[in-house]
Amino acid sequence: MVEWIAVNTSWMYWTWQSLLAIGGLFAAITFMGVWDGISPSVPRKGFLPVKTTRGDRFFIGIISLIAVFLIWLGIAGDTALWIPLAISLAWFAAEGRWG
């Protein structure tokens, strides 16, 4: 099965890096869905200017992560990528907790 998928999706040029990133994202979305099913999120008002649910904050976190990386790549190139990673993860955590 795995081999069949690998052969028939080779035109998509999967790499372990992209598989890891997308697999992680889908796992996180699935986890959020299950979590929301078990314990539905209540919209709340944090430091963000609008009321947000867990899903909203997760979405904003992902969008922020991509934005930070794009800005970094545009300015500094692909050197020291741990810096945008640290910034975006710190923002992700802060926004998820207090946003």
Next chain:
Amino acid sequence: MIPALAILSISAFIPLMTVINYSLHYIFAGSAPTFVGFDNYIEVLRDPAFQGALIRQLFFSMGILAVEVPLGICIALSMPRRGPAVALCLVLLGIPLLIPFNVVGIIARVLTQSSVGLIPEFLALFNYDFNVSKYPVDAFATIFLLDVWHWTPLVALLCYAGLQAIPDAFYQAARIDGASSWKMFRYVTLPKLRSVLIIGVLLRFMDSFKIYAEPLLLTGGGPGDATTFLSLHVARKAESYQLGYAGASSFIYLFIVIVFSYVFFQLMTNIGKGENQ
């Protein structure tokens, strides 16, 4: 649920993932792909042609929203609420919406052709040398007006449907309270139109951000790169088999559309709710 997931996979997941995977490779004219990490993104973000197309696109889309939304509201407000004229107005408004993008581009091309077009001939009466293949302002303005003509009726129809759904009791109450026409519009009509305006703004923003056929047919992106919008820029790169670059720019393009749409949605659903006070 499985059929829905299968359809979603084919229509969204597979194309999106392919584009993202392509954006991480150097792929040129059928040669073996080489994994290059973020190199394509760096190239795109530092490319003056991409930056120019993005600025042009944002300017165009914001301008479109600034013109089409108020104009659509005005048209909807001035339409009759009942009677035989309603059907006539709806048909007239619907006509531009029925014309395909490529036909609109060809009509505009015929109308603006420098030697035989109606518009250059008319403007020549006022000593204005109108030429879309020579002057960037003429080309940009023509595409802008073309979009306004083509898509303002959509906003007007949405607003008209919204207006029809507002019960008269609201206006009667406002009149009893002595509200002026402006105050009735500001505090009754506009808040009641919120949901249709959200749809209208989002649809028009996303559609205007994808404008492709009109500039391609009318000017081919010129003169120079005056009407090379993002979609045209990306398509040219893909046509020239720079699939890695095209993939990276497509992803950035999608990202910008998502961010702006989310911001517009949040702004429009929260304006006037007093959450920020």
